[in-house]
Amino acid sequence: MGYGDNDISLVSFQSVSKGYYGECGKRGGYMEVTGFSPEIRDQIYKVASVNLCSNVSGQILASLVMNPPKVGDESYECYSAEKDGILSSLARRARALEDALNSLEGVTCNRAEGAMYLFPRIRLPLKAIKAAEAAKTAPDAFYCRRLLNAAGIVVVPGSGFGQVPGTWHFRCTILPQEDKIPAVVSRLTDFHKGFLDEFHD
Incomplete structure (x- = not known):
């Protein structure tokens, strides 16, 4: 989405500890920033970068949340069954x-x-x-x-x-x-x- 007068400024957050991907206690997540000028985005990322990063397991979980197994992947059947079981x-x-x-x-x-x-x-x-x-x-x-x-x-x-x-x-x-x-x-x-x-x- 390009930046313009009609765009909506939106920051979305996702956490691995608040979904079916990770147990409570596992910490990791990410945010997506859209509809902001490049200057404002730079400042947001600068503030976010000052904080300590997640531990390694949190980073791995965040990566898996953003890129889950896909149809045809060796782990897809197991992932899909576990996800459906947890959600149901x-x-x-x-x-x-x-x-x-x-x-x-x-x-x-x-x-x-x-x-x-x-x-x-x-x-x-x-x-x-x-x-x-x-x-x-x-x-x-x-x-x-x-x-x-x-x-x-x-x-x-x-x-x-x-x-x-x-x-x-x-x-x-x-x-x-x-x-x-x-x-x-x-x-x-x-x-x-x-x-x-x-x-x-």
Whole structure:
């Protein structure tokens, strides 16, 4: 794309630790810069070059992400099977957690679309909101802390993500191993029912 008045300036990022290519903990990635003048691109690359580079395994993974095996390559069949297996497992995990969250009283959750997180909305009883205020914490953080202490499930309060004022959410991942999802769902369901019973208006 050439640089001109109608171009859109865009910086895209890709990370090997946030896809099916690499496990969490593997660090590597790249960025693509389009729609900027050569002078601005030079400055962006200069700033990026000041940082330390990824470790060798991260660089290898980034290279593989940008150039995966192609049809006819010796490793293509294995790569394709592993990729499809991982992506279908993630889709099943997402559906199981979405369905479980949507079955909880006062909880609604949209479908995951290409991410490894869900952001369910929780409608908290007024007593729970007042208890959170008394504890000098946001209501969603109060719920998340109680969930961690009671069920050992770690989720992140939505108040850190710019939710609409007066609404409460939490972020949870779909990454637990697939065979662990039923236990997570069971513990979450039991906690949520107990929480609502405790703070019933």
